Amino acid sequence: MEISKLAFLETYTLENNEGIMGAILVTDADTKPLEFRVTAPIRPTNFQKTLYRNVLMEHILVELVSVPLLNAINEQIDLILVRDPLFLGVNDKQGVRVIKVFDENDKGLNGKTNGAVKIGSDGNSTIFVDTSKKFSDELPDIKDKLKNLADSRNLIEPFDRLKIACEQVHLQKTGD
DSSP: OOOOEEEEEEEEESSSSSOOEEEEEEEEEEEEEEEEEEEBOOOOHHHHHHHGGGHHHHHHHIIIIIIIHHHOOOOSSEEESSSGGGGGGGTTEEEEEEEEETTTTTTSSSSSSTEEEEEEEEESSSSEEEEOGGGGGGGGHHHHHHHHHHTTOOOOOOOHHHHHHHHHHHHHTTTT
16 A cells, blocks of 8 residues: 555534634645545534434544545545544545544543554654554554655644634624
8 A cells, every 4th residue: 555645534623612723735745735625514403412422423433524525535545544443433434544644732631542553753753653443453554654654744733724724714704
């Protein structure tokens, strides 16, 4: 598997309980943008919060953000990078591998890191990758491919771009 196109999948929580936006940024191997998509704000009702309770966020991230965004993109992607471990549930919904990337500061905050492997350092922190059990046996090969990219690019930085882009889209829609 050669990695020529990556997808970065992220959410942005709007202020004042206005909802959650999901976004996907498809880039080339140098993290230059090729395609960008965003969801409308998702606002769970009180009834949905009651019914879904502890699995509400996973439902939102997998079924209402990931699946629609992945179906909407035109580019053929080789790998999907995420920060939130709840996105790893998308591995059961489609064929492109979903990999969680994080640095040492996120390690204890974003869930289990049992199978996490170090891929390198961006100069400031060490970068790790992990995936769901379904593809854990492929992680060493994926790690090697991502290490080549991480040697020249910060694989965490595009998530910052996505959050800012979501904020800008939201501000345009609200007229601020």
